[in-house]
Amino acid sequence: MKIILNKIKTQRRYRLLxxxxxxxxxxxxxxxxxxxxxxxxxxxxxxxxxxxxWDLQNGYAYKILDEAIEEYKKENPEVEVEYVSGITRDDxxxxxxxxxxxxxxxxxFFVPSDDxxxxxxxxxxxxxxxxxxxxxxxxxxxxYKKTLQSGSYKNVQYALPYECAPxxxxxxxxxxxxxxxxxxxxxxTWGDFYNACEKVGRQLEADTxxxxxxxxxxxxxxxxxxxxLFNSKGTECDxxxxxxxxxxxxxERLSKLPQGRVTSAMDFYKGRVxxxxxxxxxxxxxxxxxxxxxxxxxxxWSYTTMPAGTSGKNISRLDTLNVAMYSETRxxxxxxxxxxxxxxxxxxxxxIFDYSEGISPLIxxxxxxxxxxxxxxxxxxxxxxxxxxxxxxxxVTDVKFNSYHDAETEVSSAVNSILDxxxxxxxxxxxxxxxxxxxxxxxx
Amino acid sequence: MTENGKISSYxxxxxxxxxxxxxxxxxxxxxxxxxxxxxxxxAIHGFIIEGNVFELITKFHLRMPYWKIPLIxxxxxxxxxxxxxIECHNHIELIVKLWLEIMACFGICFFSGFSYTGMVLLIxxxxxxxxxxxxxxxxxxxxxxxxxxxxxxSLPASYMNVLSIKTIWSYYRxxxxxxxxxxxxxxxxxxxxxFIMYMVFLTLEQMSEKERISMLYxxxxxxxxxxxKANKQLEAYTEESVRAAETxxxxxxxxxxxDTLGHALTGIVTGIEACIMLMDIAPDATKEQxxxxxxxxxxxxxxxxxxxxxxxxxxxxRMELKDALLKIIDETQRSTGISIKFECDASLVNFSxxxxxxxxxxxxxxxTNAIRxxxxxxxxxxxxxxxxxxxxxxxxxxxxxxxxxKGFGLHHMEERLALLNxxxxxxxxDGFTINASVPIRWxxxxxEQSKKEAEYD
Numbered sequence: 001m002k003i004i005l006n007k008i009k010t011q012r013r014y015r016l017l018x019x020x021x022x023x024x025x026x027x028x029x030x031x032x033x034x035x036x037x038x039x040x041x042x043x044x045x046x047x048x049x050x051x052x053x054w055d056l057q058n059g060y061a062y063k064i065l066d067e068a069i070e071e072y073k074k075e076n077p078e079v080e081v082e083y084v085s086g087i088t089r090d091d092x093x094x095x096x097x098x099x100x101x102x103x104x105x106x107x108x109f110f111v112p113s114d115d116x117x118x119x120x121x122x123x124x125x126x127x128x129x130x131x132x133x134x135x136x137x138x139x140x141x142x143x144y145k146k147t148l149q150s151g152s153y154k155n156v157q158y159a160l161p162y163e164c165a166p167x168x169x170x171x172x173x174x175x176x177x178x179x180x181x182x183x184x185x186x187x188x189t190w191g192d193f194y195n196a197c198e199k200v201g202r203q204l205e206a207d208t209x210x211x212x213x214x215x216x217x218x219x220x221x222x223x224x225x226x227x228x229l230f231n232s233k234g235t236e237c238d239x240x241x242x243x244x245x246x247x248x249x250x251x252e253r254l255s256k257l258p259q260g261r262v263t264s265a266m267d268f269y270k271g272r273v274x275x276x277x278x279x280x281x282x283x284x285x286x287x288x289x290x291x292x293x294x295x296x297x298x299x300x301w302s303y304t305t306m307p308a309g310t311s312g313k314n315i316s317r318l319d320t321l322n323v324a325m326y327s328e329t330r331x332x333x334x335x336x337x338x339x340x341x342x343x344x345x346x347x348x349x350x351x352i353f354d355y356s357e358g359i360s361p362l363i364x365x366x367x368x369x370x371x372x373x374x375x376x377x378x379x380x381x382x383x384x385x386x387x388x389x390x391x392x393x394x395x396v397t398d399v400k401f402n403s404y405h406d407a408e409t410e411v412s413s414a415v416n417s418i419l420d421x422x423x424x425x426x427x428x429x430x431x432x433x434x435x436x437x438x439x440x441x442x443x444x
Numbered sequence: 445m446t447e448n449g450k451i452s453s454y455x456x457x458x459x460x461x462x463x464x465x466x467x468x469x470x471x472x473x474x475x476x477x478x479x480x481x482x483x484x485x486x487a488i489h490g491f492i493i494e495g496n497v498f499e500l501i502t503k504f505h506l507r508m509p510y511w512k513i514p515l516i517x518x519x520x521x522x523x524x525x526x527x528x529x530i531e532c533h534n535h536i537e538l539i540v541k542l543w544l545e546i547m548a549c550f551g552i553c554f555f556s557g558f559s560y561t562g563m564v565l566l567i568x569x570x571x572x573x574x575x576x577x578x579x580x581x582x583x584x585x586x587x588x589x590x591x592x593x594x595x596x597x598s599l600p601a602s603y604m605n606v607l608s609i610k611t612i613w614s615y616y617r618x619x620x621x622x623x624x625x626x627x628x629x630x631x632x633x634x635x636x637x638x639f640i641m642y643m644v645f646l647t648l649e650q651m652s653e654k655e656r657i658s659m660l661y662x663x664x665x666x667x668x669x670x671x672x673k674a675n676k677q678l679e680a681y682t683e684e685s686v687r688a689a690e691t692x693x694x695x696x697x698x699x700x701x702x703d704t705l706g707h708a709l710t711g712i713v714t715g716i717e718a719c720i721m722l723m724d725i726a727p728d729a730t731k732e733q734x735x736x737x738x739x740x741x742x743x744x745x746x747x748x749x750x751x752x753x754x755x756x757x758x759x760x761x762r763m764e765l766k767d768a769l770l771k772i773i774d775e776t777q778r779s780t781g782i783s784i785k786f787e788c789d790a791s792l793v794n795f796s797x798x799x800x801x802x803x804x805x806x807x808x809x810x811x812t813n814a815i816r817x818x819x820x821x822x823x824x825x826x827x828x829x830x831x832x833x834x835x836x837x838x839x840x841x842x843x844x845x846x847x848x849x850k851g852f853g854l855h856h857m858e859e860r861l862a863l864l865n866x867x868x869x870x871x872x873x874d875g876f877t878i879n880a881s882v883p884i885r886w887x888x889x890x891x892e893q894s895k896k897e898a899e900y901d
Binding site: 012015016018019020021022023025026027029030032093094096097098100101102103104118119121122123124327328402403 | 488491492495496497498500501502503504505506507508509510512515516519520522523524526527529530531541544547548551555605
């Protein structure tokens, strides 16, 4: 030892060797290098949360995941698959971050839509394009196109959709029939929507317990009128466009209807409201709970597409739960196989209709008449193939960026203040545009 | 001595300052890097304990457990230290070393979120220490300056998604964070200041070295001129001593001539004078006298011969020709290990000195040539007498030569022989052979031969 130390002190070659060695060691520590000879049994860790993505407790916390692991084990018995149970939906984000900071990040993890762009920006998700291209058994065409969009960032597919839910317009058919309002099918417009609301409202002036619509927010109106609010990085906001003007104008008209906007969410379930936009998952959760409790509402309700704006189409907002692979995973092949089982296996995907509230991103599963029949029979939920397929075709996924929620809040207050102020809308738009943009600059 | 002592002590003091500054920078940067990375690790740890890690994750990708960061940074800094201590002997070594240093430095910066880049100045300081020409030095300085600019710009930090110190340190209370950031900034400035000081002292050192070199040069030229003077003196002295030797020799000659010739001639002259006077009166007495004079003259000749012999320095002159030849052959054999066969069936007495000299020189030269040019291992010398010619044959088993360039040796032999009406022949096809023939001028040869013949009869 002393001799080596002495040589290092005196000989240049030994010192060069020492420095190279140290750099190499540092590199190996940094990349978590393991010699190829030492192959341990491969282990996949899955990042998942308990309960449903849709903020609903359904008692089937890890049911689908367990079945997927079982399915995966059939093909890959040598791979161990693990997940940490008990992480709640609220803690999931922080839990993932902690795992990352401690170098224990799961190989495959569920990505809530709020976190997707964040993980994409910091490069924590593996680029899946290579896997997709190589894998002959995997077909992107099997998925609804719009669900795939939610997992792609800058033309790179970083995540695969596991479960999704479009916003649909719930319709109280009983109420509409009473007021002799007829809807003109899937491709209905703001005009039809307004007329229906007006009719429901006007004829019930004396009875303020009944309304045309509740919870129709600016997000729905903007989506319907083809508004592109933020750029993809969330650095700029265009709040002055004519489409926004039209949307705000429409919201203003709606708000002038008697008690148009101000009600509680339960009113719809009480049969006092004609329309309410809802995620499919909310609808499904309510219906199945009512169904299981044998507690039918005394009105007939179903869903249809969202009304189209003057400059837009019948567009639903889509929320998707994705599955992604950690970019530094040691077993990318195994992780990819597992992701495939979770997302592309029809057998596993069909379980979504049993154990969760969303719909499958696989076209064949969601539009399978057998499954529709099964769902209707077991849970009383109607899978209107026509409406869902149309809504999925025309869905949009919100541009999500870091601090999207802060920006959204800012726009909310902008819209609300314009609606309340009753001044020149376009003038206010310009003022708010400036304020929102400077805010975006600040939070970046 | 005192002058040298002064120079070295002056140089030492400057040397110490720049070297000490460099060492200070090494230690100082180490402390800063350690401080930086430790605070960062502590802050990340704090985030985890407080359950706010997601705030960090929104800004960058933590690729590894946070405790690895200080470990890697320390390892890289030690490797940088060891690299900086290596002296380079050539340009390639310098380039390899620089690349490794830049890599290590980049690693350190990467893992500390490009918040402190003072190590580049260290590398630059190290490059300045190297003795390379200023063009290359300028090139390296520009390169490192660009490297420093890139590191300090926010480009790598934003493109590589590295941890951002600003975000991580926001874990601390605002005033603490400001203090910490301020401390890093001050340390950065201190490092820059140390670097400037280092450069100033390095320049001073190099200037003093130039001065020292010019001083040494002056000293050298002074010594040189002294040496020249001494040389001239020596030359004069040699000349003088040669002249003294000449004078001494002349005196010896004069003494010798005076003692021998002078003595004999005086005797002869006195005798002849007596003879002239006696000639007419007593012819018999004159005869007696002339006989006596002859005696004196003969004695004189013997004396002259003896003194000439005594004056000549060569072995040849001190002994008989044959003995001289045997001696030189024996000496050559002993000194070179070459076998020389010497056969001589002729009598070598009674040759005149110039003939003896010629024969001796021919043998000497022939042997020397055979060894030097022919690389021979065996030499045959054969001296025979055919009628009135003495034949000397020198043959060797050396490489010989197809084309003979007459060198000084052969030329000289020919000239010597020509003076004696002799001949020289040579050929180099099988080894080298010299055939020299010298005409014998004295009659005794014939007498001898006839004597021999008589004996045979």
